[in-house]
Each structure stands twice: as structure tokens, then as C-alpha cells.
Amino acid sequence: MVEALFFDVFGTLVDWRTSVAREAEKILGSRGASVGWLAFADAWRGQYQPGMEEVRSGRQPFSKLDVLHRRNLERILPQFGLTDLPEETLRELNLAWHRLDAWNDVAAGLARLKQKFQLAPVSNGNISLMVDLARRNNFPWDAILGAEIAGDYKPKPRVYLAACEAFDRAPDRCMMVAAHSKDLAAAASIGLRTAHVARPDEYGPNTGEGAPTIKVDYTAKSLLDLAEQLGA
Amino acid sequence: MVEALFFDVFGTLVDWRTSVAREAEKILGSRGASVGWLAFADAWRGQYQPGMEEVRSGRQPFSKLDVLHRRNLERILPQFGLTDLPEETLRELNLAWHRLDAWNDVAAGLARLKQKFQLAPVSNGNISLMVDLARRNNFPWDAILGAEIAGDYKPKPRVYLAACEAFDRAPDRCMMVAAHSKDLAAAASIGLRTAHVARPDEYGPNTGEGAPTIKVDYTAKSLLDLAEQLGA
Numbered sequence: 001m002v003e004a005l006f007f008d009v010f011g012t013l014v015d016w017r018t019s020v021a022r023e024a025e026k027i028l029g030s031r032g033a034s035v036g037w038l039a040f041a042d043a044w045r046g047q048y049q050p051g052m053e054e055v056r057s058g059r060q061p062f063s064k065l066d067v068l069h070r071r072n073l074e075r076i077l078p079q080f081g082l083t084d085l086p087e088e089t090l091r092e093l094n095l096a097w098h099r100l101d102a103w104n105d106v107a108a109g110l111a112r113l114k115q116k117f118q119l120a121p122v123s124n125g126n127i128s129l130m131v132d133l134a135r136r137n138n139f140p141w142d143a144i145l146g147a148e149i150a151g152d153y154k155p156k157p158r159v160y161l162a163a164c165e166a167f168d169r170a171p172d173r174c175m176m177v178a179a180h181s182k183d184l185a186a187a188a189s190i191g192l193r194t195a196h197v198a199r200p201d202e203y204g205p206n207t208g209e210g211a212p213t214i215k216v217d218y219t220a221k222s223l224l225d226l227a228e229q230l231g232a
Numbered sequence: 233m234v235e236a237l238f239f240d241v242f243g244t245l246v247d248w249r250t251s252v253a254r255e256a257e258k259i260l261g262s263r264g265a266s267v268g269w270l271a272f273a274d275a276w277r278g279q280y281q282p283g284m285e286e287v288r289s290g291r292q293p294f295s296k297l298d299v300l301h302r303r304n305l306e307r308i309l310p311q312f313g314l315t316d317l318p319e320e321t322l323r324e325l326n327l328a329w330h331r332l333d334a335w336n337d338v339a340a341g342l343a344r345l346k347q348k349f350q351l352a353p354v355s356n357g358n359i360s361l362m363v364d365l366a367r368r369n370n371f372p373w374d375a376i377l378g379a380e381i382a383g384d385y386k387p388k389p390r391v392y393l394a395a396c397e398a399f400d401r402a403p404d405r406c407m408m409v410a411a412h413s414k415d416l417a418a419a420a421s422i423g424l425r426t427a428h429v430a431r432p433d434e435y436g437p438n439t440g441e442g443a444p445t446i447k448v449d450y451t452a453k454s455l456l457d458l459a460e461q462l463g464a
Contacts, residue, residue, distance in 0.1 A: 066400070118363060126398075127375050127398040128399050128400040130375070131350060131374045131375050131399070134374065135374070141375075142366065143359050143363050143373075143375065143376040144375040144376070145359075148398065149381055166358075166359040166360065166380065167359070167363070168360040
């Protein structure tokens with residue numbers, strides 16, 4: 001019997017791509033910059049895995065995702081001809097990741113799931129970022145778990161295990177919910193149950209995972225569909 | 233300007249004494265045990281500071297409060313003539329601390345404060361215990377901070393600082409809210425603002441702190457009074 005649901009956030013619950021593009025345009029567009037804002041969001045996100053890999057490999061000590069996002073931002077700005085931005089603009093721009101909008105089904109789906117399960121994000125995003133997304137999108141978390149409390153980044157096993165331990169649950173009483181098979185495979189390898197949610201438009205129309213590439217316990221079209229399947 | 237409020241929980245938000253007495257009576261009374269249940273709660277709580285001091289001093293590695301509560305329970309049971317209890321009863325009894333009731337003003341006070349501030353418990357209680365208390369009493373936390381994410385126990389400075397860092401706030405943007413002057417003094421010593429809430433009946437009628445014994449930024453009779461004073 002599953003008692004706790006753990007959620008991936010970027011891509012699974014929130015549409016980071018169009019939200020970051022919108023925020024970047026709002027902040028940089030007024031400075032006269034004109035770039036492809038979706039391409040800008042993609043480039044920034046493109047640095048995401050390499051940045052975390054520095055930590056996962058032990059080459060860099062753990063620092064929270066806001067710090068990695070800032071480092072990654074400074075790496076891509078010159079590619080878009082954006083140089084000499086004031087510190088305040090850089091800081092504001094980095095907070096774009098705190099202002100992401102949820103996919104349509106998420107708030108209603110989580111509200112239903114909360115009646116039956118304990119809920120927490122198990123994201124690579126830091127606590128303050130998760131708090132801002134929760135306030136913005138009405139995510140009714142019981143607690144904020146994930147990379148910052150584990151001191152490492154998914155898909156390292158420690159991150160999933162730290163979440164199970166925080167909730168005092170054996171891994172097989174916990175289910176990871178994500179739109180990414182790699183995340184689910186890592187969770188399953190240490191005993192968690194898994195649910196895949198289709199987000200086919202994550203990187204633009206028909207670019208995301210419409211279906212899992214591995215065997216999972218549940219396959220859902222949305223969080224409402226998942227709630228239905230779980231009897232919540 | 234204060235942006236985040238951190239709350240002590242045991243005594244400040246919840247009435248641990250009558251709640252633990254009630255739970256102990258419910259679980260042990262049916263086994264024919266007859267002891268003074270408030271005295272039982274007091275004895276259990278009496279082991280609280282010594283148990284944490286083992287960790288704070290470095291003599292014991294950090295373990296979550298549920299583990300310390302269990303160790304403390306086994307220490308006091310013989311004093312009440314309670315021996316040879318089955319493992320399941322001990323486990324159930326230890327969860328008494330997950331079923332504490334809030335003082336009357338708390339849910340309404342937190343709901344008002346949440347409109348204006350980020351809110352988190354900064355308690356020595358572990359995450360799963362805080363989650364259960366929040367569900368039971370409608371505490372609308374933004375995140376669960378405190379001892380478990382810090383790996384040490386209040387009043388060690390690390391616990392307050394870990395909370396400020398998790399919320400990306402300088403200490404002077406954070407306020408510790410507690411019914412215990414010692415907790416507030418420790419928070420103030422590293423730069424947090426402080427609010428004292430009177431809980432005169434914590435250990436029984438007229439036994440708790442009706443007023444702070446140190447200088448604080450706010451002195452309140454309840455969380456509703458505090459909300460009023462903070463314009464929330």
C-alpha cells in the first residue's frame with residue numbers, strides 16, 4: 001500500500017520552458033535585447049544536467065539549484081550577445097525559476113491526491129524555489145523534500161532515500177511521480193513504486209515523453225487521471 | 233522588514249502535556265495500567281532536554297526526535313511500574329507525540345500570518361512528526377524546517393541558521409516565535425528577530441512563561457494578537 005507520493009517538479013508539474021521564456025523576455029526585453037526567448041530558455045536548461053553532474057560526481061561540493069542556475073546563466077548569456085548586465089538584473093533573472101506556471105491539471109490533481117496520500121516534491125530545486133512555486137500554483141505540500149535536504153542531486157539514490165526516511169516510510173510505501181523515465185528508473189532501483197505522467201509538450205510540441213520507456217506501476221495522462229487510478 | 237516567521241512547536245503551538253497524557257491513558261489504560269497520566273507526560277518530557285543534550289554535546293550522533301522519544305520512554309516506563317510492554321504498544325505510544333492538539337488560537341492565527349509571511353516550524357521535532365501535527369491541526373506551513381534539516385538540536389545556532397538559509401533570508405528578515413525565552417535568546421544571538429507568545433499553562437495552570445524573561449521584539453498573548461500587531 002502506497003502512503004506517500006513524491007513528485008518531480010520541472011516538466012512534470014510546471015511548464016518551465018514557456019515560463020522562463022516569458023520571464024526572460026519581461027526582464028531583458030525591456031533592456032532592448034531581442035533574442036529567441038524559447039531558445040534562451042532551452043539553452044539555460046541545457047546547462048542543467050552538466051551543472052548537477054559536477055556535484056553528483058563529487059567534483060564540486062553541493063550547492064543549491066539557485067546557485068547552479070546562476071552559474072549556468074552566466075555561461076549562456078554571451079551566446080545571446082548579452083553582456084555586462086547589472087547584478088540586480090542577473091539576480092532578478094535567476095528568480096525566473098521561482099515563477100514557473102503549473103500545467104492545467106496539477107492543482108486540482110494534487111488537491112484530490114492529498115485526501116489519500118502524504119505529498120512532497122522530490123525535486124532537484126531548492127526549498128525556497130519550491131516554496132515560491134507552491135505559493136504561486138497552490139501546491140498543497142505536506143513538506144518540501146528533495147535535493148536540498150539530501151545534499152545531492154537526482155538521480156542519485158540518496159535523494160529518494162532521504163525522502164522516504166523523512167516520512168518514516170519504507171521505499172515500497174512511497175511512489176515517485178514523474179514525466180521522465182530516467183527519474184522513475186532510479187527511484188524503482190531502490191524500491192519505490194513509480195507513476196509516469198505524460199508531458200508530451202515539455203520541450204515544445206511533441207518533444208516530451210508521451211509514454212514511459214521503462215516498466216512502471218502506473219501510467220497517467222495527467223494528475224487527475226492518476227488520482228482516478230489511485231481511487232483518490 | 234521581517235519576511236519569514238519561524239515557530240517553536242511543543243508548548244508554543246501545541247499542548248503536549250494534556251495530549252500526551254490523553255494518548256498514554258488511551259493506549260495503556262486499556263491494558264489495566266493506572267498511573268497519573270499527567271505525571272507520566274511530565275516524566276517523559278523531563279527526559280527531553282537530557283536526551284537532546286547528548287546530541288548537542290557531540291556524545292551521540294544526530295538522530296531524529298522520534299528516536300530520542302522512544303529511548304526516553306523506555307527510561308521512564310519502569311518508574312510507573314510499566315514493564316514488558318509489547319513492541320507494537322511501545323511503537324504506538326511513541327506516536328503520541330504525532331497526535332498533539334494545538335492551542336485554540338493557532339490555526340486561525342497562522343492562517344492570518346500566512347497572508348503576509350512565509351511560515352515554517354523550526355522545532356526539534358522531526359519532519360514526519362511535524363507533518364502529522366500539521367494535518368491534525370491545519371498548520372499551513374510553507375516548508376518544514378528545524379532540527380532534522382539542520383542535523384542538530386535547538387538552541388544550537390546551526391538550527392536557526394539552516395532555516396534562514398533554506399528560505400534565502402538574512403537572519404534579520406526572519407523572526408522566531410516561541411513561548412520560551414531560552415529559544416528566543418538563542419535566535420536573537422545570531423541576529424533573528426523575536427516574538428514571545430504567552431503560554432502560561434504549558435506545564436499545568438500557571439506554570440509556563442506568561443511573559444518573556446529577556447528583551448524581545450514583540451510580546452503577544454496569542455497568535456491572533458501577534459497577527460494583529462504585525463498587521464496581518
